[in-house]
Amino acid sequence: MRKNALYLRLSLADGDLGKNNKDESNSVENQRTLLVNFLQDRDDLADEYIEYVDDGYTGTNFERPEFKRMIEDAKTGKIDTIIVKDFSRFGRDYIGVGDYLEQILPILGIRFISVNNNYDSNDYLGKTMGMDMAIHNLVNNLYSKDISKKIKSALRVKWKNGQWTGGKPPFGYLRDTETGEWVIDPVAGKYVRAIFDKAIEGCNTTQIMYYMNEQKIPTPGKYNKENGLTHYGYNQKLPETEVLWDCGMIRTILCRYEYTGALVQGKRQSVAVGSKITRKSKYGDMVITKNVHPAIVSEEEYELAKATIMFMNKPGYRGTRKFALKGKVRCGNCRRSMVLMESGANDKMYCPHKKLTGKFSKCSDEAVSVMIIEGHVWYALQQVLYILDMIQEDIEEKANALDGVRKKKLKQLELENDKLKSERMRQYEAYAEGIITKEKYLLMKQQLTDKVNRNQTEMERLTHLSVEENTYKTKVASAIELLDGEMQHEKITQELVDATIDTVYVYDKKRIEVVFKFDDILMRAIEKYQKGEKEA
Structure with missing residues (x-):
């Protein structure tokens, strides 16, 4: 026998919580009590139910683990009814919610009930959900956009006040456990300083990379792992012998303005409310706050070091040729994706890790023909x-x-x-x-x-x-x-x-x-x- 699905969702980002992050009307426990009581009072619904809880997930998209599990269970026939407190618990995306209520769920034979909205899809068989319900969903969608704007505005105020809202600081810094401020890592800070010194001397990224590997200086990922900072680790699929400095790492460090003591925030922004797709922000949209934490290099040294690599050719990206095996071909030694080098009838593939790390890598330097x-x-x-x-x-x-x-x-x-x-x-x-x-x-x-x-x-x-x-x-x-x-x-x-x-x-x-x-x-x-x- 198929069961009912009780779907519960709560998200701070949606504005589901009120003052001081508390709102009893929207709490998961409150939703659970409301739905269970509703189910027990209805003779036309089965007593058995499966509970799906997405605690801490936004309603502006449907990328939620329990929501996805619920839809899969609907497809396989485990459930025949979905019950929610109100439409906003199901989702705040007006178009997406409409698609589910009017197309996807009816095709799957799923009955949908929103308790507080007094909505039951059985009352709308063969009809659309009605103007009042459509307006309600639209309001939820606009509410999410309004909340998103407010959150962004609040973040920008914090950024301008020199408050860091990101996760880990860049290599060379540690975060003070009490104040949350950045402090220079005495060891990693010297490694960063050495990279800038070499660039100021006129060395290019390849020469600096060779120097770092010859001195057996650990990469940022390896250093953090060795010092117990596991959440800053590196790709674990990479063999230990192939964890080496490459030109990309050097370039990344030399281009980080944060080493001058400034905070640079808002570097990327989502393309739409609830979207996980981001794009690089325009320079004017970033918030740069100077003299927030101790500097590893001065602004003059930063500009001088950056100028030495500004006009160097960046490493080429993958070819544009339509290639059936694209993304499937990897180096047998380091396990990284190989790069397609287009050259007419004799296209070849090579290991980018070998190209970036040179003689320090055990990968083959041979470019192998696609044929x-x-x-x-x-x-x-x-x-x-x-x-x-x-x-x-x-x-x-x-x-x-x-x-x-x-x-x-x-x-x-x-x-x-x-x-x-x-x-x-x-x-x-x-x-x-x-x-x-x-x-x-x-x-x-x-x-x-x-x-x-x-x-x-x-x-x-x-x-x-x-x-x-x-x-x-x-x-x-x-x-x-x-x-x-x-x-x-x-x-x-x-x-x-x-x-x-x-x-x-x-x-x-x-x-x-x-x-x-x-x-x-x-x-x-x-x-x-x-x-x-x-x-x-």
């Missing part, structure tokens, strides 16, 4: 298709051989259980007629029941094996159909890559490893078959 990479992938796909064909033949042979044996065994067990149950009834009749004692009857009953249960367990095992076998056969057949169909194009298509390729690791042009995205069962079967071929 070679695609050739390896194509060959690997052909091998997988061949193996799956062999597996399918093997499955059919074994299935045909075992099917008859398994059915015969199941029939025998069923007949035996029928006889055991009959014998158990006969023993009861003998006991009822006084032919055998109660003790003997109970003993015989237990022995016969144990045999029935053992047979039943074996029958379930055999049935489960048949189901597993059929599932396995279906998966293999589907994989073959997919590969066979896409490979008819005789080229690596985007559809083929999206369906089959997880990652391509390039060590050099002779060693390229292809990792497929088939499920565990198929991958184990393929690996087992490959192992058997090698042993043979």
Whole structure:
């Protein structure tokens, strides 16, 4: 039986809380009490319910974990009714809420009830939600935009007063646990100072990077991790030996005005209320407050150091060529995405980490031809298709051989259980007629029941094996159909890559490893078959 969904949401950012962050009318506990009481008073609703709580998530978008889980449960039929306190708990995006109420939820067959709005979608079957409800949603949307403006205004006031509202300070600074002010890290601050000194001397980013790596100075991420600042860590997928300074890190430090003692805030802004997409702010929209914390370099030194790198060529970005394997090709050593270098008919890919860190990295400095990479992938796909064909033949042979044996065994067990149950009834009749004692009857009953249960367990095992076998056969057949169909194009298509390729690791042009995205069962079967071929 499907259940009701009680959806509860609370967010400070939406203005859901009043003065001193307290508003009993909107608290999660208050919402819960209201909805449970409502449910208990309604005879037309089931008693059972699933609760979904998004505490601390804005209503201006639908990127909320419990909301997403609720919609997935609606799709799979676990729930048939969604109940909320009011429309604003469900969402404050006027257009988005309208889409859910008038299109998505009706398609899923979900009834929607907003208690305080006295709204029940069953009252609007075949009709729109009505002008009053549309206006109510629009008000919620405008309210969110108004709150967003107020929050931004409040933040700008704090920024102008020299209050830091961000998270971690830049490398070289620590945050005082009592005052919250930035203080210079005595060790990391010297590293930052050394970078500026080298730039002032006229060194470019590559030369400074070489110097930092030669001196074995830890990168910001490595330094913070070694000093227990784990939330400032680095990419854990990167091998320890490849955690090195690169030109990008040097450039980032030399371009941070904060090292002069200033705070620079409002560097990025969201493109719309509730959106997670941000864009770089115009210089005039940033708030710069000088002399807020101790400076590592003077303004003159900052400008001089920055001037030395201003006209240096920035590292190139990925090519624009339409490439089916884009985003899938990684360096086999450092695991970073490789960069496409376009050069007409002979496009190549190289490891950017090696290019940035030079001789200190163990990555290959070889640029590998795209044709070679695609050739390896194509060959690997052909091998997988061949193996799956062999597996399918093997499955059919074994299935045909075992099917008859398994059915015969199941029939025998069923007949035996029928006889055991009959014998158990006969023993009861003998006991009822006084032919055998109660003790003997109970003993015989237990022995016969144990045999029935053992047979039943074996029958379930055999049935489960048949189901597993059929599932396995279906998966293999589907994989073959997919590969066979896409490979008819005789080229690596985007559809083929999206369906089959997880990652391509390039060590050099002779060693390229292809990792497929088939499920565990198929991958184990393929690996087992490959192992058997090698042993043979």
